[in-house]
Amino acid sequence: MSSELPRTLKQYRHAVRAHELSAEEYLDETRQLIERGDPQVKAFLHLRLDAARSDAQAADPSSPLAGAPIAVKDNIMMAGERCTCGSRILEHYVAPYSATAVRSLLAAGAVVPGKTNLDEFAMGSSTENSAFFPTHNPTDLTRVPGGSSGGSTAAVAAGFALGAIGSDTGGSVRQPAAFCGVVGFKPTYGLVSRYGLVAFGSSLDCIGPIARSVRDAAIMMNVMAAHDPKDATSVKRPHVDFEAALQPTLAGKRVGIIRELQGLDVQPEIAAAMETARKAAVKSGASIVDVRVPHILSALPAYYIIAPAECSANLGRFDGVRYGLHVDGRDMTETYSRTRNAGFGTEVKRRILIGAFVLSAGYYDAYYKKASSVRQLITDELDAALQSADVLLTPTTPTTAFRLGAVTDALEMYKADVFTIPANLAGVPAISFPAGKDAAGLPIGLQLMGPRWSDAELLSSANVFFTALGGES
Amino acid sequence: MTTTIGLEIHVQLATQTKMFCGCSTAFGDEPNTHVCPVCLGLPGALPTLNAQAVRLATRIATALGCTVHEVSEFSRKNYFYPDLPKSYQITQFDRPIATGGSLPIVTERGARSVRLTRAHIEEDAGKSMHAADITLGGETLVDFNRCGMPLIEIVTEPDMQSGDEAYEFLRNLRRLVRWLGVSSGDMEKGAMRCDVNVSVSPDPAKRGTKVEIKNLNSFRSVKRAIDYEEQRQAQCLTDCTPIMTETRHFDEVQGTTTSMRSKEASNDYRYFPEPDLPLLQLDPTELESVRTQMPELPWEVQSRFERDLGLSPYDAALLTEERSTAEFFQQTIALYDNPKKVASYMGTEVARLLNERGKTLTETQLTPVALAGLLTMVEDNAISNTASKDVLPLLVDTGTTPMEAVRSLGLEQVSDTSALEGFAREVIAENTTQVDQFRNGKEAVLAFLVGQLMKKSKGKANPKLAGDTLRRLLK
């Protein structure tokens, strides 16, 4: 039976509706895969397979997700389940409510098999910053799955779930999707509610779907994209059917190549994949245009000021007073510092310190304020570039998945976010889709960016690239 | 010596729910019963702005003559404290909702205007209760019911020069916020809180060192703290001991201030724009309608009462303490056009009854129609002024009409000529000596005879008609 198992959400939904498969049967198959594979991959921080099975039994086959297993990153609240954010400080924290995105998924018939591993508080690009254990890349267990949503992308790649949700602050959905050979979509900021996502960089954070095909991502977006009165940055938009909007060609589309990114050092196979994608685009009726985003290389330093600044405030609440880890000190101040010293890992501490520094009196103008101006500049430039092109094509990452422990220098790790960060700064949608493999057989991911609120069109374009490069329609 | 005083006042906006969540703002309930993931700052929770709080803030800022900005911005003020669950307070910093404006005060130096620097909206913190308040061996407990309460902070320019002026400012501000329904202004319930900046300088042209005073729980405390601080700083200047830039704590019992912390060691709050809330954009047409629908302000009404109605400053102030009182008064004089009489009756008889009952005017059954009716009956001699004092409690407590009340108390004056003649004949027959004296030209005796008639009528006779009747029969 397992050879005939549906590989995508679309196939699964079809099989369930045709009564060829039941949600429980599929969950049992998934359970076997998890029990066999996850001890090596370590995608999950906590599993809830028994509960998931009863949820699958209760699932309505005619619902949009029809009992499909969808994994949830462990920085997104699901009522009654632990939500650790991959941190010691929340090791035993149980979510008292569900995130809006989780509620939407559950209401649409999703079944959650477990909460997935991540870099602590979503800060990292390899899932090695998890306080508990690193996740391994299912393609090559000696390699990282990317991060910070590495648990979610590994789970989808390994067949532990038909889809997953992650959070993307600077590429945390797209980069691990590229490393694991799956689709990762960061929607326009404000399209999916952030309510119940533990904030890292509030002005950058987006919840996005991780899937085995672009169509599956569109199916998940149909469930999650909705205005949420609980999130003041969520935007009311006319209803869009993302799946129905998928078009078969790129006819008449202008695919922009950003000139300033051309000179960057990129693994040769990724450069070759870019070339293949260009040709596929032209073949599908698109034209290639050269666009300029003059300050795009300043996105990285601007991001590494703004994100830590916001994180320094967002993570202040973990002080041991009301919940989470508490380490006693002689007085209040010592209790705070002992708790936070024991509860946070190195990378989180580094970013809190950077954030507090760039916001402090005397440095604010030179750092935070300057970075905010740069952000605005890049946003304006990207918006302009997206006037002369319908989508922008870039690699998702400069390299394919690296070996666990291979990148120890924080700056080296940060630099790898160069392609993904601009979309977060500008709030535009961006998607990473699989585009072949390198010589070592490791997945390559390419990225498309589109104008704000063009999510449906962007998914449609990505679907054409994805299928042209061998992906499942 | 010149004293310079500036105030920072937190006014709690009278909304049903908190600033950024749906929790109730009810006061005095069990600790931690009005809380939710948002106001507890639980991970993943997000703030959403209370539109009513913004409307109330816009209202008070407009009344104060501030420039209300169509676009303002929320910021995070970062500091660690157990009663601040997010480790930051959502407030406004660089771009407050309002700037400028002023509030008039009347003091010994005459009518003046205290300029305002700015007004911004923000959320309150929780309430810490330390070992001193609770017998729990050094523990600190926190009540988060207050956390997230909507506040407007009003900051004045250093335009006041004495504790009396500060007191007067606060009194007038409280009258205004209550008048507009923006806040209960109740200091005891923390709905109005005030920090004071005081500096004393020997040179009127130069500002002295600024000292901040906190923990001021009443208007009187504000005045006492300023009076004490004025004296302390003057003494420092005389003794040549330096005055520190610091925050001082007011001790209610001792009436003194003590050093809390020096400014040098103060926090760096690392303000930055709140990414969870979009810019606050006010609709210009709504702003305009706030302006055009602004009621006449209390001090405007007060001076109109003095100027146009000839009321004493005392009566005018009393009648404009509450908007409902002023409206009651105006409705009453529309029916009974004797403002001074109504003002004096409200200031004495009505005020006494309210005092006895511990109620405000609106909490009683008394209506302008009833009060005007009662005063008209007195004027028409339908009842005596004395009798009206027995009628009023019924109007206040039961809401009956004056006619009904007079009838039920049997207080109608006897104005019926035949009845009065009957009494008069009896009086004339029984008091021959006095009757003779009157007939011989002793006018004053008539008062005695009228008194006798009143006695016979058990006080119900109309005294004027009684005199007329006697006079006619004695001719």
Ligand SMILES: [Zn+2]
């Ligand atoms: Zn609340």
